[in-house]
Each structure stands twice: as C-alpha cells, then as structure tokens.
Amino acid sequence: YGVIGGAGVGIMYGAPIATSAKWFPDRGGLAIGLTVGGFGLSALITAPIIKQLIGTVGPLNTFLYLGIAFLIVLLILSIPYKFPPEGWKPSGFVAKTSSASPLVSVELDRNEMIKTGSFWALWFTYTIGCLAGLMAIGISAPAGKEVGLTAEIAALAVSLYAIFNFVGRPIFGALTDKIKPKAAAVLSFLIIGTASLLIYGVREKIVFVIGFCLLWLNLGGWLAIAPTATKIFYGTKFYGKNYGLVFTAYGAGAIAGVLLSGQIKDITGSYFSVFPIVAGLCLLGIVIALIGLKPVKRA
Template identity: 65%
Template structure:
C-alpha cells in the first residue's frame, strides 16, 4: 500500500494530477514492451546463424519457436507472482531473466544451446514481464482502459521497427559480430527494464478517477472474479476461443508474409521486406485502434468487427491474390492490424468481464490462447503449403475460422451475470 501511495505522490510531485500522470505509466509500459518485442526481430539473426554454424533454416528457427512457446506457458504463472510480489519486483525478476537469456546465449557453442539459453530463459523472462505493465494500466484505468492498454502493448508490435535495424547494424559490424550482439542487447535490455520497473505500482485501493468516464461498458455491474470463478463462466471460454482464432490468423500472416509476397504476389525480395515493415506498423497501430473501439462498442461487437475484416481479407486473398501485389498489401495490413487489435481487445475484455482485482492471474490464463493460436497458425500454413504447394490454400481455412469466430462472439461474449 505504501508503494501504491508513493506512486500517486510521485505523479503529484511532477506537477500532474494522478488522472493525467497515469499516462506516464502508459509510456513506461510501451518502452518496456519495445524491449520485450525484440523477439519479433529474431529473423535478422537467422541467416547469420545459418552461416556461422552451417545449420539449416529449420534449425535457425528453433530459438524463436521455443521462445514464443515458453513465453505463453509462463504468462499464467506470472499472474500469481504479480499479485503476490507486486508489478515492480516481478518486472525486475523477469528483466533479469531476459538479460541472462540474451547474455548467456552469446556464449553458445551451437544452435541447441542457444535455443535453451535464449529460448527458455529469455522466453521465461518475457513471459514474466509482459503482463506487469498491462496489469498496472488496467488498474490505473478502471473504466476507459482500452486505449491505455492498446498504447502500452503497441510497443511490442512496433519493436521490430526499432530493434531490427539496430541488431542488423551490430551483426554487420566486424568489431561486434553476431554473438556479441546477443551480449550487448542483453545488457541493454536488462538495464532498461530494471530502471523502468521502479516506476510500476498499482494505484491505492481506494483511488478512482476524479470524474466519470463514459464507455459502452460503464453501466455493467462491477464483478471481481477469481481465476477459479472465471473458469466456471461461459464468457471465459468464448473469449479464449475467439482470442485463439484472432491470434491464429494474425500469427499465420506474420509467419508467411515474406514468402507469400515473393511466391504469390510476385514481389522482389527487397520490396517484400519493405512490405513486412509496413505490416509491422499496422500491427502496432491495431492495438490502440481496437482498444478505443472496445471502449466504445464493447468486446462483443469489436470482436465481430475484427473477424469480419479477417473474413473479408482471407476470402479476397484466396480468390484474387495470385499475382496481385496491391491486394496482398491490403490483405496483410488488415491481418496484421487485427492481430495487434486482439492483443488489446483481449486484455481489455478480461477486465470488463471479470474485474480488476484478480486481473493479473485472469489475463495470464486468457493469454494461453495466444500460444494455441501460434501453434495452430504455424501448423496450418506449413502443412497446407507442403500438401498443395501454395500458401493461398490456407486462406479459405482462415476465412472459415473467422466465420466461426463471429458466431462464437455473437453467442458467447456476454457480461458475466452476478450469481
């Protein structure tokens, strides 16, 4: 409680009321997420690692795959630690593991050791830290949280735009090289996350914004469900299922964006790479955009809007995507934006439906849908390409899942009724 009170006092000392000063915490969360989101820049390491150790392209992807898997598994565990230790100490612990994972990876003798050190330790660190800023922002913005959460997690989405060029420059520098790039990155991320973590605290229990904040969900009854209580509601399973479908479509689009650009849309490699940078911008912007929409329309209608966009994009790409560069750009901008949107929509919906008291534990469980979506999206796109010879044949499946998502959202995404 003293730490919470100190946070409110610090905001006042800076010459701002808590209502205005809490936006500084959004900036803190965004900066932390830029460090965490460097995993999206891992593709920059792959070719150099393949040459450095003479390994296959599949092997160079092991650290990325394991990192995301461990990230998703650790998130539910971290929710309990945030509730027990607070966001500051939990973020420091995770930041230390992020640093250790990157630094230890720099001493790896082979790709399998790198996978264990970077993928497992670094992935666990990100899994611990990721939920901390979100939980803090959710409590500082008890009603109008969509925009604030969206801006916070936007850092993860746009991270590759910032970290990839820096990492690529370090790898190409003969005085640094690929392994020292892991070392220096780990040191930098560890310092930045640890310093920013000191600013993270929940508001005092009795604190509330000075004025009412009108939202589509403001009139809903205030519920604070524990994780066990949440798991007994149909709303949780509807949210988990729709989140999985949203992530499946988006993460599949991330994984195949470059090869679809060159093999289907017939772009040259340089243009395809620039297109991926464009998609990353939409991925980042999708988070605050869908956060605002969730505030205004509520989770049900926002989810249905997202799936309608995914359905339209998938059908258009399936039917008219061959040799169509313009449609390729439009389709993948929409898919990447909707993925970013779900990473704001789902945490905002968790607070709306299940309350803020047990938010960290609850969103950790909801977030496992991200891991399920990542696995399913990768399996679908890879197997369809192997079977049919074209990535285009994956899009009708995504369209069908989007239609299923619309149905689930319409029927199941409802406020939990008080027992």
C-alpha cells in the same frame, strides 16, 4: 534462449497491462491498447540495431550486449511501476453498470473466472484470432514471392505491417470499450476473413499488401481486445492472474497457426491455400463470439 527468453517476456508482458488497467478504469481499452502497442512497435527500433550489431560483432556478442542493455533499461523503467491505492478512482469517475454499458463492475478471481462461459468463449476466440492471423502472417514472405513482390517492396511492406500492427492495438482497445467485446471480436473476424478472401481471390500485388496490412492490424487488435475484455468481464482486482491465463490462448494460436500453415503448403503445394481456411476459422470465431462473449452477471 527460447524457453528462458520466452518465460521472461511472458512474465514481464502482463505487468504494464495490469498497471494500465488499474490506473485508467475510464479508458482502459485505449490505455491497454497503447501499452501493448509499444510491444508491437518495438521491432521498428530494435531490428535495425540488432542487424547492425550482428554484422559488426557477430550473433553471440549481439545476444550478450542486448542482454546487458535490456537488463539495465528494464530495471530503470521498472522503478516508477506501482498500482494505485486500493479503491482509487480518477476524479469524477463513476463506474457504469447499466445493461447498455460494456463496463460491468464485477471482480472475479481466476478460479471463478474459469467457471464462466465467457472465459472459454474469450479463450477460444482469442486463440482463433491469433491462429488465423499468424497462419496468414507467417507465410507473408513466401506468399509474397508467389504473387511477385520484389525484395524492395517486401522490405518496405514489412515496415508498413509493423505500423498497422501498432495502430490496431489502440484502435481495437478503444473500440472494445465503446462497442463491447462481442462486437469488437465480430468486427475483427469480418476484416480478417474479408482480407484473406481478397488475397486468395485477386492475387495482385497491391491487394496482397493491403490485405496483409489488414491482417497485421487485426492481429495487433486481438492483443488489445482480449486484455480489455478480461478487464471488462472480470474486473481489475485479480487482473494480472486472470489475463495471464487468458494470454495462453495467444501461445496456443501461435503454435497451431505455424504448424497448420506448413502442413497446408505441403498438402496443396501453394501457400495461398491457407487463406480460405483462415476465412473459415473467422466464421467459427464469429459464431463463438456471438454466443459466448457476454458480461458476467452478478449472482
């Protein structure tokens, strides 16, 4: 299930993002952010349904029914999917190419992209953003118990986290268009680092919930910063292949984050020891972003 289901999600994930990037060159960041926002918000819809199904028909039948439902729904939703005609632009749209603009009209394929310093800076900052976010988020339940959250508050907080995860995507997508990927990345790392230090230092219930809302906001934010930066730096012609490679950073960050948080708990005896390390990773991310996240110059 993990391999086949994960492969399916990975293959499908890039299709709506690439489509949004091509249809909305004037507001690509916002369009991409709203598109991936659906991915983040889906848990609010599917989780109660899945919980009800498991209680009614059992887990195996739940997998069967979900598989049938997803197959039908996704096939229907795929029908209107298409790229705009070659060279299509929205009415009145003029590509911005000045040094002051974050939009740079270059088109690089995957082989050309990986030879640029900005690709590696983007890949590592994306990895760090996801690693830092998922290290903290992965321990939200046990850390919440350490700080004294009741089951009722924890359940309410989960819904709140999902909303912030959704909201972060269009916000940071639009911000990446307006203030450039470098500034958006630095802002995100500053918020993640500050939230982590507050959670670690204060250890009060309200600060814990607010801090985790900010962490979820920024994890969602990175899922918009990275695809928008890919469009800005390397264009839309080869966008699907390019972002497919950039997106491997999310997987690397997720695996490393979960493993590291578990190791830190085993060594220190407390989940809260994760948060200073998250803050340190954010500092590293800021340095990489400031040095390497810059538009590709034409030859």
